[in-house]
Amino acid sequence: MMKTLVILAHPDLGGSRVNKRWKQELLQYPGDIAVHELYKEYPDWNIDIGREQQLLESYDRIILQCPLYWYSYPPLLKKWFDEVWTYGWAYGSTGDKLAGKAFGLALSIGDKQENYRPDGSVSFTVDEVIAPFKASLIHVGAVALPHFSFFGASFKASDAAIEQSAREYMDYIRSIQQ
Numbered sequence: 353m354m355k356t357l358v359i360l361a362h363p364d365l366g367g368s369r370v371n372k373r374w375k376q377e378l379l380q381y382p383g384d385i386a387v388h389e390l391y392k393e394y395p396d397w398n399i400d401i402g403r404e405q406q407l408l409e410s411y412d413r414i415i416l417q418c419p420l421y422w423y424s425y426p427p428l429l430k431k432w433f434d435e436v437w438t439y440g441w442a443y444g445s446t447g448d449k450l451a452g453k454a455f456g457l458a459l460s461i462g463d464k465q466e467n468y469r470p471d472g473s474v475s476f477t478v479d480e481v482i483a484p485f486k487a488s489l490i491h492v493g494a495v496a497l498p499h500f501s502f503f504g505a506s507f508k509a510s511d512a513a514i515e516q517s518a519r520e521y522m523d524y525i526r527s528i529q530q
């Protein structure tokens with residue numbers, strides 16, 4: 353089976369409940385899943401661009417996993433896009449290294465699902481919130497996999513709900529690996 357690369361971006365995995373649990377689950381399948389933790393690799397935020405590009409080149413299926421912060425990525429993941437997805441490599445007339453690769457997004461989201469609706473308190477669906485991600489994939493000729501979201505991922509989330517989310521996350525990964 354083709355291996356999946358998970359790029360995990362959480363600024364405080366020690367204080368995390370959801371992403372920490374998900375990581376623990378991912379590590380159960382080292383033959384199928386490789387985990388690359390941005391905040392652990394680059395504590396000083398000095399991203400090794402060549403290394404990141406090589407890593408991306410060696411996988412065809414990549415999932416970005418992070419908590420939703422201000423309806424967006426945690427900042428090191430945004431910096432990773434800015435610095436790694438470069439002109440001449442990812443896009444431009446000679447930039448084709450991500451073309452045809454499949455990218456998914458796995459998000460832990462503090463708020464409830466019912467609020468992520470046009471008539472809910474957030475006013476936008478998650479599909480709308482992740483438009484920058486989808487537009488970025490289009491820009492580099494990559495393919496969008498379905499995304500995975502766990503709502504209610506706040507301090508109020510029960511241990512049981514987090515356990516269930518870990519199982520659902522693995523089901524999601526298995527479904528995109530077919």
Ligand SMILES: Cc1cc2nc3c(=O)[nH]c(=O)nc-3n(C[C@H](O)[C@H](O)[C@H](O)COP(=O)(O)O)c2cc1C
Nearest residue numbers: 368369370371419420421422423460461462463505
């Ligand atoms: C700086 C910050 C910004 C956040 N922004 C949002 C947000 O825009 N929407 C939302 O639903 N939850 C938001 N949250 C809640 C996080 O998504 C939630 O705490 C996280 O997914 C929990 O995962 P963890 O246990 O792995 O940290 C935010 C939390 C923090 C700390």
